[in-house]
Amino acid sequence: MDGQLHAEVALRLAQHDQRYTPLRRTLVESMAGADGPLTIPEILHTHPGLSQSTAYRNISALVDAGIARRVPGADDHGRYELAEELAGHHHHIVCANCGKVADVVPSPRLERALAEAARATTGFEVTEHRFDLVGVCSECR
Numbered sequence: 001m002d003g004q005l006h007a008e009v010a011l012r013l014a015q016h017d018q019r020y021t022p023l024r025r026t027l028v029e030s031m032a033g034a035d036g037p038l039t040i041p042e043i044l045h046t047h048p049g050l051s052q053s054t055a056y057r058n059i060s061a062l063v064d065a066g067i068a069r070r071v072p073g074a075d076d077h078g079r080y081e082l083a084e085e086l087a088g089h090h091h092h093i094v095c096a097n098c099g100k101v102a103d104v105v106p107s108p109r110l111e112r113a114l115a116e117a118a119r120a121t122t123g124f125e126v127t128e129h130r131f132d133l134v135g136v137c138s139e140c141r
Helices: 003-015 022-032 040-046 052-064 108-122
Strands: 068-071 079-082 091-095 101-104 132-135
Touching (some): 022 052, 022 068, 052 079
Parallel strands (some): 091 132
16 A cells, blocks of 8 residues: 555544544555445445444544545445545446446546536636446446
């Protein structure tokens, strides 16, 4: 795992008078190594020693410190991923059937087209954006 990521996470937590505990490190590493946002049950499945209440409490601290963010899906499960400044810019594709969420890295051409379309139709200068695609995953097809 990237030492720079851990240093940044520790700094952000310290700015919120929080410590970078081994459990929080485990949560950060789980999110950093995933192909998309994770539910708490998905994290617990790979780390069976963690309790659900402890995982939720610590993920909330990571969200409050701007390290992680909650990603809505098509179901009732909250999913979590590292903040964009830590993980890099990407979009999501959401399965309308099972709620699975996966990351999609857009091309620079698409990014420019979105910004140009927003400027042309609204006059807004885009400073950031979130873009979700909805479909049906290969397992649900």
